[in-house]
Amino acid sequence: MSGHLAMSRPKQGSSGKTGSWRVFRPVVDREKCNACGLCAMYCPDAAISEDLEVDLDFCKGCGICARECPKKAISMEREEK
């Protein structure tokens, strides 16, 4: 019966690669980073992994990570065309 329903299936990238929306890209300074994980905790799209690597395919560049970083280890740098 479910074949007749308009039912979507879970899939990564269902809204496309949202990284293309980005105007500013987060750049992490590993020297300053103390791996507290607040950036990953606050990231709305869970685009920051456990190892605190930013997934640039999907990061929309909102900048929450840079603002909330207690060590100011993340800077937002303009994307080049």
Next chain:
Amino acid sequence: MTEIPKEEYILKCTSACAGCPSSIALRYVLKAAGPETVLVVPACCTSVIQGAYPNTAMNVPVYNVAFAAAAACASGMSEAYRKAGRKTHVIVYAGDGGTVDIGIQALSGALERETDFLYICYDNEAYGNTGMQRSGSTPAGARTTTTPGGKIHAKKDLDGIVAAHNPPYMATACVAYPQDIFKKVRKALSIRGPSFIHILAPCPPGWRFSSDMTIEMGKLAVRSGMWILYEREHGKVSINGVSKAALKKPLPLEEYLAPQGRFKGISQQAIDSLISQRDRVAQRLLKEDEGIC
């Protein structure tokens, strides 16, 4: 501190705006609820950001339902699951328009029937999905597309309305405190019967602040006393520590209003109305917290 599971139940990535507060809230709601969960979503931002058919970013079953029907639909679902002997969590995830205005009678009905479900209202204080029209939840003085001169009427006291139904558990939360959301959702789901959580969601395009300030706006709302974090278990109110401290010495209201474009040029009358509403709610909650009334 409770360990927060690492699993994510929203696949990368929804089409939510950059800095979306509702995405942060939903991440932690689903982390707390786990895979044995069904979401019921009425018309709101969450119903449009899931992705394009036939794909969806949500890795739990989601039932998208008409604006007014979310709580009624969840009632039926919950009843069916319990009759089948399943403990599946039924969670309504609705915006403020679908809760405060359009869905309120269904919510009231479900609370009265003591449906075993969790109703979450994420409140960005306007109809964000359709372009920021005023809702019953918009505070006085806020500019929206339908109140270009600032809203005249005060914000509806949704929590007061829900409290009047005397549900076993209700709470307020804010996206600036995701661990608190996690904790409250876990608690709500552990209690049998209806529970309700009201989450403040500072919306960057709607409130007109830059997208990196979502968390900061949430913290300012709590520290200025404009949003009070508390739980009400079986009628007993307990204000959370962060709000208790904030109510002793709240930040000046201007610090909360100034970064938001929607309050630009707000009248003194509207500011007075906001302050009096804040103080009234705070006084009532403090008294209840102390057990005076």
